[in-house]
Amino acid sequence: MPNGSSGDRRSFLRQGLRSLVRAVAEGVEAAADEAAARASGGRRHLRPPGALPEPTFLLTCTRCGDCARACPVGAIQLLPPSAGAAAGTPYIDPLRRACDLCGRCMPACAPGALQPVAAAREVRMGLAVLDPALCWAFQGSPCSLCYHRCPFPDEAIRLVAGKPAVNREYCTGCGACAYVCVSTPLAITIQPTN
Numbered sequence: 001m002p003n004g005s006s007g008d009r010r011s012f013l014r015q016g017l018r019s020l021v022r023a024v025a026e027g028v029e030a031a032a033d034e035a036a037a038r039a040s041g042g043r044r045h046l047r048p049p050g051a052l053p054e055p056t057f058l059l060t061c062t063r064c065g066d067c068a069r070a071c072p073v074g075a076i077q078l079l080p081p082s083a084g085a086a087a088g089t090p091y092i093d094p095l096r097r098a099c100d101l102c103g104r105c106m107p108a109c110a111p112g113a114l115q116p117v118a119a120a121r122e123v124r125m126g127l128a129v130l131d132p133a134l135c136w137a138f139q140g141s142p143c144s145l146c147y148h149r150c151p152f153p154d155e156a157i158r159l160v161a162g163k164p165a166v167n168r169e170y171c172t173g174c175g176a177c178a179y180v181c182v183s184t185p186l187a188i189t190i191q192p193t194n
């Protein structure tokens with residue numbers, strides 16, 4: 001058999017093996033995400049900056065509350081017993097208090113469930129999702145509160161023809177925009193990325 005055919009066969013087998021490993025890894029990741037959602041009572045929670053992926057976070061967090069005590073604005077709360085296996089773990093409810101991205105919670109986490117993030121701009125704990133049907137600016141009223149409260153205006157939220165637009169690439173998920181939204185129901189919600 002010519003050498004070219006042998007090389008092609010090896011390449012074909014390597015590609016097949018990579019595809020198989022990728023498919024298995026994706027299946028394991030999906031199963032872990034589903035297990036974490038069940039452990040959290042089926043709900044996804046907005047975790048503090050630097051949180052590990054949810055399944056690992058739930059296993060690593062000791063529920064000590066040090067991150068909550070380190071939060072100067074009181075944005076980090078601990079889940080109640082009704083949260084099942086996630087009880088006692090930290091979360092942020094941006095409607096109660098948005099994260100100010102100070103970064104003090106990460107070094108306070110001795111077990112490492114919160115990993116240090118080099119800069120506030122690099123935090124990716126959630127994503128702001130805007131519903132134009134509920135947004136005052138899209139209904140013709142002058143409103144740009146979310147834009148002005150965003151820690152990174154013109155990056156994470158831009159105004160396009162007077163209407164807010166979220167840039168997925170730069171949104172930290174801090175919740176400042178949802179915290180100041182005046183529409184009822186809210187035009188902006190924060191979807192956890194973890």
